Amino acid sequence: MIELKGVSKTYDNGTVALKDINLTIQKGEFVFIVGASGAGKSTFLKLIIREEVPNAGEITVNGFKLSSMKKKNVPYFRRTMGIVFQDFRLIPKMTVFDNVAFAMRVTGATTRQIRKRVPYVLSQVGLTDKAHCLPKELSGGEQQRVGLARALVNNPDLLVADEPTGNIDPQLSFEIIELLNEINRKGTTILMVTHERELANWFDRRTIEIRDGSIVSDSGRSVSNESQ
């Protein structure tokens, strides 16, 4: 489902964010990406959703070869996945309900389908009471859960989440991961960045640690870059 071969990313200002990453993630896996601030975690996710392009190497996601993908095809590619952004990216003038409904509308869903599905997904993330609020009327954690609901509403094969528990208290973080676990059990592949290593340890899932732009361990096993 996701394959990276010899992937490196250096930003225009010369910052080396990722170095020679080699990795395969199979359909149905639940993978935590951990590492310190600035290690390269968000860059890794941005390459996978093709928000950034690598300077070297090849990335394949959901059967799409990203290096040869034309810009105009990027929105179609993105519809194969649900994305939770670190900075939420909600539409300020739309209510919670409409922010989530919008993600369904762009795929051609009918009003009837939207009226059925959106309340269900909002209840899954505990936001039933906030459906008619605007994003600015919500706390950071609530906005984050709207982002999660929007990412889940189309039942994606792959969910990519950058710190979906970053602004949420520990109890709710736990519940969010329980929810992701349930979604994963139904077959969705999940790739989640977190700086909370304890969460990853507690849920005992594949955990990839990035340090200074390199993968240093994969589920506790250290990875030597020379042997990759």
Ligand SMILES: Nc1ncnc2c1ncn2[C@@H]1O[C@H](COP(=O)(O)OP(=O)(O)OP(=O)(O)O)[C@@H](O)[C@H]1O
């Ligand atoms: N657009 C950019 N231009 C230049 N440098 C960048 C850009 N985005 C990130 N970087 C740099 O690349 C490195 C990796 O950043 P990245 O955001 O991937 O780290 P991270 O592990 O996600 O950190 P955090 O946990 O703080 O979000 C950092 O040194 C960062 O300053």
